[in-house]
Every structure is written in structure tokens, then in C-alpha cells.
Amino acid sequence: MTAMPSEDFEAAYESLAMAIDSAGPEREALLLTRLALVLGHQLGDIAVFKSAIRTALEGVAE
Amino acid sequence: MRPAGKGPLDSLYFHYPHFPARHVPELDGSAVRYPVVIVGAGPIGMTASLVLARYGIRSVLLDRKDTFNDGSRALCVARPSMHILERIGAVKPFLDKALGWRFGRSYYRGEQIFRLEMPHPPGEKYLPMYNLQQQYIEQYLHDAVAACGLVDMRWQSELTGIECGNDGVSLNIASPAGDYRLDADYVLAADGARSPVRTQLGLRMKGENYEGKYVIADIRMDHDFPTERRAFFEPSGNPGGTVLIHKQPENIWRVDYQLREGESEEAALLEENIRARVGAILGDIGHTKPWELEWWSIYSANTLCLDDYRHGRVFFIGDAAHIVPIFGVRGLNNGLADADNLGWKLAAVLHGEADEKLLDSYSPERRGATLDVFANATKSTRFMTPPTRGWRLAREAALSLSLKHEFPRGLANPRQMQPYTYSESPLTPWPMRDAEFAGGPASGSFPPNARLADGHFLLDRAGDGLTAILFCDGSPGDEQAALLARLGQLDRRFVALPVALQGSAPTAGAIPDTDGEIARLFGAQPHTFYLLRPDLHIAGRWKALVADEILETARLCLGRATS
Ligand SMILES: Cc1cc2nc3c(=O)[nH]c(=O)nc-3n(C[C@H](O)[C@H](O)[C@H](O)COP(=O)(O)OP(=O)(O)OC[C@H]3O[C@@H](n4cnc5c(N)ncnc54)[C@H](O)[C@@H]3O)c2cc1C
Numbered sequence: 001m002t003a004m005p006s007e008d009f010e011a012a013y014e015s016l017a018m019a020i021d022s023a024g025p026e027r028e029a030l031l032l033t034r035l036a037l038v039l040g041h042q043l044g045d046i047a048v049f050k051s052a053i054r055t056a057l058e059g060v061a062e
Numbered sequence: 063m064r065p066a067g068k069g070p071l072d073s074l075y076f077h078y079p080h081f082p083a084r085h086v087p088e089l090d091g092s093a094v095r096y097p098v099v100i101v102g103a104g105p106i107g108m109t110a111s112l113v114l115a116r117y118g119i120r121s122v123l124l125d126r127k128d129t130f131n132d133g134s135r136a137l138c139v140a141r142p143s144m145h146i147l148e149r150i151g152a153v154k155p156f157l158d159k160a161l162g163w164r165f166g167r168s169y170y171r172g173e174q175i176f177r178l179e180m181p182h183p184p185g186e187k188y189l190p191m192y193n194l195q196q197q198y199i200e201q202y203l204h205d206a207v208a209a210c211g212l213v214d215m216r217w218q219s220e221l222t223g224i225e226c227g228n229d230g231v232s233l234n235i236a237s238p239a240g241d242y243r244l245d246a247d248y249v250l251a252a253d254g255a256r257s258p259v260r261t262q263l264g265l266r267m268k269g270e271n272y273e274g275k276y277v278i279a280d281i282r283m284d285h286d287f288p289t290e291r292r293a294f295f296e297p298s299g300n301p302g303g304t305v306l307i308h309k310q311p312e313n314i315w316r317v318d319y320q321l322r323e324g325e326s327e328e329a330a331l332l333e334e335n336i337r338a339r340v341g342a343i344l345g346d347i348g349h350t351k352p353w354e355l356e357w358w359s360i361y362s363a364n365t366l367c368l369d370d371y372r373h374g375r376v377f378f379i380g381d382a383a384h385i386v387p388i389f390g391v392r393g394l395n396n397g398l399a400d401a402d403n404l405g406w407k408l409a410a411v412l413h414g415e416a417d418e419k420l421l422d423s424y425s426p427e428r429r430g431a432t433l434d435v436f437a438n439a440t441k442s443t444r445f446m447t448p449p450t451r452g453w454r455l456a457r458e459a460a461l462s463l464s465l466k467h468e469f470p471r472g473l474a475n476p477r478q479m480q481p482y483t484y485s486e487s488p489l490t491p492w493p494m495r496d497a498e499f500a501g502g503p504a505s506g507s508f509p510p511n512a513r514l515a516d517g518h519f520l521l522d523r524a525g526d527g528l529t530a531i532l533f534c535d536g537s538p539g540d541e542q543a544a545l546l547a548r549l550g551q552l553d554r555r556f557v558a559l560p561v562a563l564q565g566s567a568p569t570a571g572a573i574p575d576t577d578g579e580i581a582r583l584f585g586a587q588p589h590t591f592y593l594l595r596p597d598l599h600i601a602g603r604w605k606a607l608v609a610d611e612i613l614e615t616a617r618l619c620l621g622r623a624t625s
Contacts, residue, residue, distance in 0.1 A: 029455055030455065030458055030459060030462070033455050033456060033458075033459035034459040034462065034463055036459075037456075037459050037460060037463060037470060038463065038467075041469045041470075
């Protein structure tokens with residue numbers, strides 16, 4: 001798997017921020033969960049998906 | 063529970079018989095020792111008595127009640143259970159009355175997101191599922207019990223004490239006709255989820271309780287919809303809770319609905335609240351005509367079981383051994399398989415044909431099946447009643463995506479009951495032979511069925527003992543014939559089913575495989591050999607004949623010493 005070029009990654013970051021805002025505080029959790037399921041399915045690799053969850057969870061979970 | 067003004071047995075459609083307590087010989091001082099006493103005449107205890115009777119074993123069957131179950135409870139009978147009912151001679155009324163089905167639908171906020179289609183290969187004799195109220199299940203089993211002549215059925219007879227010795231068990235029985243003592247070689251505890259036998263022996267089930275509560279309501283209505291399982295996630299008629307709808311005979315419909323988090327159980331069970339909720343759900347599915355309330359109850363999912371289903375000479379079967387979530391319809395079906403599994407083994411031991419050791423395989427096989435049910439049921443229970451915010455959010459994300467996308471839809475699959483594979487059992491010593499096959503049923507599994515040229519089915523021909531299905535050119539070769547003769551010497555009930563491969567000329571007694579379908583189903587070539595146990599599970603399979611291994615497997619299943 002290749003990482004995104006930094007310009008594209010910046011665009012990804014911006015789209016995500018705007019999507020969270022357009023979902024609104026009530027629905028942002030649902031949006032992010034849906035996003036994760038869609039990406040996870042497209043990724044097609046459970047090990048990579050789980051490791052991404054670990055990375056995201058670091059410093060967030062109590 | 064029933065509507066105000068009705069007694070516990072005032073059903074809209076079912077007439078409850080009343081069974082008196084009998085004056086039994088023990089009350090006059092008789093002290094006979096019985097080979098088997100079965101405590102509890104629910105569906106599982108009655109089935110166990112019939113499996114034993116099939117082998118000529120007498121039993122005493124006790125129940126403290128004076129009639130059948132007061133409400134519908136279990137309603138889905140799965141295909142493997144139909145085979146069990148067939149072999150105990152009770153399947154006919156089930157087929158006449160039950161509603162067979164194989165499809166289902168799941169909806170999210172009113173839109174269909176999943177179409178359940180249970181496989182129904184053309185060679186199968188029974189549909190994947192049949193709906194029938196538990197009272198009928200019990201009535202039909204009881205009719206068979208009454209007709210068979212080998213079961214001493216004693217209603218209104220409550221077990222009040224049990225004492226286990228090394229070579230027998232003694233029971234204290236209380237009945238309106240008097241109290242007495244019963245002695246037995248073996249006791250089957252089929253006394254249900256709250257099993258007094260279990261409590262008296264100081265045994266405890268272990269496992270999990272799930273939070274989500276469901277109300278189960280049976281109603282009568284004229285409602286035009288086929289027999290399918292319908293699951294509604296986030297329906298407007300029951301906001302925040304899942305709904306399940308099943309059709310039953312006699313225009314009775316089962317409506318299960320999940321209570322909202324924190325909702326009071328007491329309030330939910332009030333008749334007026336049941337009527338309001340069911341009414342809203344019916345409005346949701348477009349039923350505007352009148353309906354009547356028959357019976358309701360409350361339910362929460364548990365995965366609990368005993369560490370060992372055997373305690374010396376006491377065997378636990380059915381809900382007494384395990385409590386499984388109803389999602390996936392395993393409560394009843396799993397118990398019927400217990401009764402079948404134990405029945406043939408115990409019969410062989412009581413006939414003096416098998417060593418007691420054979421009974422050691424009961425608990426690992428059936429507890430293994432329960433753990434497998436737990437694994438599946440835990441998944442479906444978490445989907446049906448998400449326990450935490452994380453599970454709820456993940457489910458909402460998956461369900462809402464399902465409206466437009468295919469990939470998450472499988473998560474709404476109810477994972478209906480599948481028969482368990484005894485591949486790790488002591489009675490399945492050669493599972494490694496599976497590696498030689500490119501297809502066909504694995505060792506330990508329940509075999510596929512096939513329709514024969516004469517209109518019957520392959521498994522109709524199986525015997526009460528071991529059965530061999532062997533594939534040959536026209537007729538068994540010398541080596542095959544010699545092995546069959548030896549198996550016949552080992553097991554007086556042995557039945558050989560030679561299948562003449564496509565293109566060969568079948569000799570008398572061989573089953574022609576005209577279109578090659580049987581060989582295809584079993585992944586067979588000439589000399590392929592399947593050995594089936596009395597419960598039809600595959601004890602072993604060999605691509606080519608390996609006489610020593612086949613004979614050893616047969617001896618293990620028959621409880622004989624292996625050399
Ligand atoms: C509300 C409800 C809904 C359910 N829905 C489903 C479903 O949809 N699908 C499904 O598969 N399963 C369902 N089940 C589970 C299913 O009903 C059970 O799995 C099934 O009844 C188990 O049968 P059993 O014979 O082991 O126990 P039971 O049916 O409980 O029978 C036990 C018998 O033992 C007798 N007994 C108890 N103690 C004594 C004693 N001391 N002496 C003599 N007799 C005694 C009792 O009177 C009873 O007749 C449901 C259960 C409940 C409670």
C-alpha cells in the first residue's frame with residue numbers, strides 16, 4: 001500500500017473537516033462511523049484496518 | 063400472560079387437555095428399578111423418551127404440570143430437527159400443521175435492506191424451517207409418547223429430591239396420588255431452564271446475560287403475508303427498538319419487540335401497553351383490520367451452560383443444560399439434538415452392546431454444539447440488541463449504509479441454526495481424511511440428502527444403527543463386500559447403502575446414481591466410503607477404502623473396545 005502524496009492528503013484532511021461540519025454535532029459520530037465502514041470495506045484487509053483503529057485510538061481511549 | 067378475564071390456559075385456538083395423576087405401582091410398595099427416568103416432559107424430555115423407545119428402551123417420564131406449556135414459546139423447527147422427528151416416528155402431524163418457510167426480509171426505517179434466503183437444495187426432503195407453536199409441538203410429541211407403549215408417562219409428578227449413587231440414582235416424587243421413591247440406572251434432567259435437578263445437585267450454569275429485553279406477543283389476525291421472517295430495525299411503530307414478525311398456524315402471528323433502554327419491564331407488560339405497542343407495529347406493516355391478543359411474555363438473551371452435561375449417572379438435556387438466545391431459533395432445536403445424541407448412545411449401553419465409555423462423548427459433542435451456538439448467537443444478539451453506544455452506532459452506520467449499498471447487508475443476516483459438526487469428537491477419529499476430498503460433507507457433519515429415482519430420499523434408507531454409503535461400479539467389489547460383512551457382524555442394525563456410480567449397471571439393492579448427483583454431493587469416486595452414526599452424522603469418510611480405519615471408527619461409535 002502506498003501512502004497518499006502530501007497534497008492529496010491535505011485535500012483529504014480538508015474534505016473530512018468540511019464533511020464533519022456539514023453533518024453537524026448530532027450526526028458527526030454517525031458520519032465518521034459510516035466513513036470508517038466504507039473505507040474498511042474498500043481497504044479489504046482486516047489486519048491493516050485493525051492497526052489503523054489502534055493508531056487512531058492511541059491517546060484517545062482512557 | 064393473557065388478557066384480563068382469561069385464565070392461563072384460555073387460548074384463542076388451542077384446547078389444553080388435562081392429564082390426571084395416576085396411581086403408580088410404587089404407591090403400593092413396588093420397588094422396580096427403571097433403566098431410565100426422564101425428569102420433565104417438555105419437548106426435549108418427550109423426544110428423549112421417543113429416541114430411547116425407538117431402540118426398545120423403556121423409560122419413566124415425569125412432569126409436575128398437568129398439561130402442556132401455557133404459551134407458544136419456541137416456534138421455529140429447523141430441518142435437522144425434522145429428521146429427528148421423522149426417525150422417532152412423529153414427523154407427520156408436524157408436516158400437516160406447520161408452516162414451512164425459507165425466506166426473510168430485514169427493513170431499516172421502513173425500507174427493505176436484506177433478503178434472507180435459506181438454501182434449499184433440490185435433494186432435501188424438508189424445508190430449512192417450519193413454524194409451529196410449542197403447544198402443538200408438545201401435543202404431537204405426546205401423541206407419539208402415548209402411542210409407543212414403552213414410555214410410562216406420569217403427569218402431576220414432581221421431582222422433589224435426588225440422590226446419586228455409584229450404580230444408580232434415586233428420586234423422590236410428589237404427586238396428588240401420593241409421594242414415592244423411584245430408582246433408576248440413569249436419569250435425564252430435561253426439567254427446563256430453572257432445572258430443579260441442577261439446583262439440587264448444586265450445579266451452576268456459567269456465561270453471559272444480555273441487557274436487551276424483548277416482549278413476545280402472539281396475536282390472531284387475518285393478515286395477508288407469506289410465511290417469512292421479518293425483522294424491522296428502527297421502525298416508526300417501535301422507535302428505538304427492533305421488531306420481529308413470524309407467522310404461525312391458525313392465523314396466529316408472533317410479534318417480538320425490543321424495549322427501549324431504561325424502559326420499565328413492569329409497565330411494558332401491562333395489557334394496555336402491549337395493545338398500544340402491537341397496534342402501532344401493525345399500523346406500520348399496513349394491517350388496519352381488527353386483531354386479537356392471545357398471549358405475551360418477556361424475554362432477555364442469555365448464553366449460559368453447564369461445564370459438563372453429565373454428572374455421574376445424570377445427564378442434562380435441553381434448557382436444563384444450556385440457555386441460548388432465541389435469535390437464530392436455537393433453543394428448541396439445540397435441545398432436540400441433545401436428546402437424539404444421548405438417546406442412541408444410552409440405548410446401546412443399556413442393551414449391553416456398548417461400553418459405558420460411549421456416554422463420555424455426549425457432553426463434549428453437545429457442549430461443543432452449544433458453544434458454537436453461543437458464538438453465532440452472540441453476534442446476532444449484539445446486532446438485535448446492541449449493548450453499548452459503540453455497538454449501537456456501528457449498527458446504525460451499517461444499517462443506514464445498507465439502504466444504498468450491498469456490502470453491509472449481510473450483517474443483518476439472522477444466522478439461523480445450522481447443525482453442528484462433530485469434527486473434534488472422540489467418535490470422529492479420522493477427520494484428516496477430509497483433506498483427500500475436494501467437496502462433500504466433512505467428517506462430523508450432517509450429510510446432504512438426495513432424491514432417488516423411486517421418489518424416496520437417500521437418508522430415508524439409513525438404519526437405526528450405523529449406515530454405510532459406499533460408491534461402487536454397479537455393486538460392491540470383493541474388498542468392499544468383505545468390509546460390509548464385518549460391519550454387519552459388529553452392528554446388528556448395520557445398513558449398507560451401495561450407490562452405483564453413473565454409467566455403471568446397478569445390481570439388485572444398489573442405488574442407481576443416474577445423473578451423478580449423489581456422487582457430486584458427496585465428492586465421491588469409485589470406492590469412496592461414508593460411515594454414518596445412528597444420528598446420521600458422518601463418523602468418517604474415506605476417498606478410497608481403508609478397512610482398518612473404518613472398522614476402528616465403527617467400534618468407537620458402537621462403544622466397543624478398539625484393538
Ligand atoms: C418466552 C419464551 C419464548 C421462547 N421462544 C423461543 C423461540 O422462539 N425459539 C426457540 O427455539 N426457543 C424459544 N424458547 C425456548 C424454548 O421454549 C425452550 O428451549 C424449550 O422449551 C426447551 O425445552 P425443554 O424440554 O428443555 O424445557 P421446558 O420446555 O422448559 O420443559 C421442562 C419441563 O420440565 C418440567 N419440570 C420442571 N421441574 C420439574 C420437576 N421438579 N419435576 C417434574 N417436572 C419438572 C416442567 O413442568 C416442564 O414441562 C422460548 C422460551 C421462552 C420462555
